Amino acid sequence: MRRPLAIVILVAANLNALAAGLRAEEARDFTLSVSAEIAESGLLAHILPRFALKTGRRAVIAGAPAAVRIGPLAEGGTPVMARGGRRFGISLAGEHDAARRFAGWLTSEIGQQAIAGFTPAEGAPFTGAVEAEVVAEVVITGDSALGRRVAETHCARCHRIAPEGRGIGIGSTPSFAALRALPDWDERFMAFYALNPHPSFLQVEGITPPFDPARPPAIVPVAITQAEAEAVLAYAASIAPADLGAPIVNR
């Protein structure tokens, strides 16, 4: 009878170590489960980087049960968005700080704007749960002087980052002034690291997942901090939009 007891204690000790590890992770990552329609729409790839850039918290997509669930409102939860007459709710399981922040962000004006700003490849767009027309107001807090230095160091390799400055830009890579002239320039600079080609060579500390070891970057990888990413956004805000003359192809 002794042996099984010892094994039980050993297992309990391991579980404690595991639980401690999970608690340490808890601060930044939380699990998120969504219904099939949301998963297939591509909405998460649009909203999660925006949330991560603002908060440094990251959702890990998981099956139910997860810390946060977004599904048909019939399942319960707080109304968070709608699409073609179907309404979706968000609910939290247990006490989890990052999860609570995500739910708060998604139901806030900024989160609702992020939902409405997404254009699915197929099907109707999503709308926020709050019917009122939300006015886009971007509050940019980064340090634009730092942003310019970051851009000179890391972006000028490909982009022309200033009308007069260094960085001639290569080939079809858009200049920052041209990007700045697009109506959704802020959306693009907020999430550029999630937009191609950047994920293949660029990481934002604490936000982007590690490179796939099977597909190492083809060029010298770039690593920037969240503060640097915010600073680049502030720098972009300070650039005079290019006069593009011809209409732009909006992707």
Ligand code: HEC
């Ligand atoms: C290795 C080359 C390279 C580097 C370095 C690079 N970019 Fe880009 N970037 C591109 C290319 C190419 C595109 C155009 C992609 C397209 O149109 O599909 C682009 C597009 C963008 C866009 C528009 C994204 C979109 O889809 O609308 C933004 C914003 C942007 N880059 C910001 C940055 C910032 C900020 C940095 C530096 C931190 C940076 N890039 C570094 C190559 C690069």
